[in-house]
Amino acid sequence: MESTPPKEELLRPIPTFKGLFMQVCFDGLADDIHYCEDQVNLDDTLEWVERMPTILATLRTGLKREEDELLKYLGVSYESVDHLLFPKKTYNELLGIIDEFETSLSPALVTRIRGVGKINLEELLKRHASGAVFQAYRLGKQLNEVDIVGECILLDSERFGPFLFSLVHVFRNAVVHGIGTPDYRESLQKNPFGTLKVSQKVEAGILSIRIEDDGSGIDIGKLRARLSPQQRQAYVSPEQEMCSLFELSQNTDNHDADKYSGRVIGLSAVKQELDKVGGSVVVESEVGVGTTFIFNVPVL
Numbered sequence: 001m002e003s004t005p006p007k008e009e010l011l012r013p014i015p016t017f018k019g020l021f022m023q024v025c026f027d028g029l030a031d032d033i034h035y036c037e038d039q040v041n042l043d044d045t046l047e048w049v050e051r052m053p054t055i056l057a058t059l060r061t062g063l064k065r066e067e068d069e070l071l072k073y074l075g076v077s078y079e080s081v082d083h084l085l086f087p088k089k090t091y092n093e094l095l096g097i098i099d100e101f102e103t104s105l106s107p108a109l110v111t112r113i114r115g116v117g118k119i120n121l122e123e124l125l126k127r128h129a130s131g132a133v134f135q136a137y138r139l140g141k142q143l144n145e146v147d148i149v150g151e152c153i154l155l156d157s158e159r160f161g162p163f164l165f166s167l168v169h170v171f172r173n174a175v176v177h178g179i180g181t182p183d184y185r186e187s188l189q190k191n192p193f194g195t196l197k198v199s200q201k202v203e204a205g206i207l208s209i210r211i212e213d214d215g216s217g218i219d220i221g222k223l224r225a226r227l228s229p230q231q232r233q234a235y236v237s238p239e240q241e242m243c244s245l246f247e248l249s250q251n252t253d254n255h256d257a258d259k260y261s262g263r264v265i266g267l268s269a270v271k272q273e274l275d276k277v278g279g280s281v282v283v284e285s286e287v288g289v290g291t292t293f294i295f296n297v298p299v300l
Contacts, residue, residue: 014037014040015037015266016168016266018033019266020165023127023128023131026066028066032058032061039051088117095114098114114154119157120153121153121154121200121207122152125167129171131172132174136175140181141182142182142192142193143175143193143196144196146197146198147197148200149197149198149199150201151200151201153200160299163270163297167211167295168266169270172266173266179213179215180194196211198211202299206299207296208295209294209295213291213292214289217287217289220285224241227241227244242284243283245267278298282296
């Protein structure tokens with residue numbers, strides 16, 4: 001019988017799905033996913049493989065419920081919309097033709113074809129930002145509308161999609177753990193409305209995404225106290241200690257977590273996807289001022 005994967009490996013992708021479903025107001029499904037997280041987290045003698053059928057049944061039921069609810073508003077005809085599917089090999093051959101005859105083709109046509117299978121980074125970041133504003137509202141906090149600064153950047157969805165979607169955790173953490181309530185912010189002589197600043201750019205083949213909040217900041221002393229002795233020895237500078245935020249996946253046993261605050265493993269999921277695309281991250285933070293995440297990813 002195959003060995004069961006570790007708890008962290010099972011849990012790591014789950015918060016990303018939960019965050020994305022909450023972003024589009026599928027709260028019922030987010031509750032189902034959070035329940036499944038709790039089941040995986042239970043400290044009992046059941047093997048994961050024995051618990052999986054119940055967990056999967058819960059998720060299938062939640063997905064079907066949300067699908068049925070959507071179809072009530074979209075109409076059953078939505079399911080019959082025509083779509084054209086073709087193999088990636090065929091698409092790559094089409095791109096080769098475009099490269100060969102680009103000068104004799106309509107620029108608009110070339111742009112449309114090159115855009116197939118691409119993610120518009122600005123649109124995706126806007127989706128994350130809008131979700132953050134709505135989440136702040138649900139938590140009794142106030143957040144200004146977020147502007148995305150930068151050029152139009154199209155990225156391969158297969159290669160960069162998982163990392164870009166995982167950034168939902170950075171936005172969520174900014175709201176849940178960074179931006180305080182209006183009363184708390186005013187007690188610190190801050191504007192009751194919190195601010196998120198997001199920018200994107202590509203220079204010398206490196207994509208840079210900057211996400212900055214004016215929240216409470218990260219207390220490096222408290223962060224250091226949560227590190228294991230081995231981690232304290234490995235992180236020799238405050239900058240490295242800040243990046244240890246992405247390694248705190250051992251906090252998955254936080255039974256007091258709710259669907260909003262999570263269990264800290266969300267950032268671990270970000271780091272895992274960031275590593276897959278060969279990227280790096282810098283974290284800058286000051287207590288009472290705010291926190292900035294700067295992600296650098298090679299795109300060439």
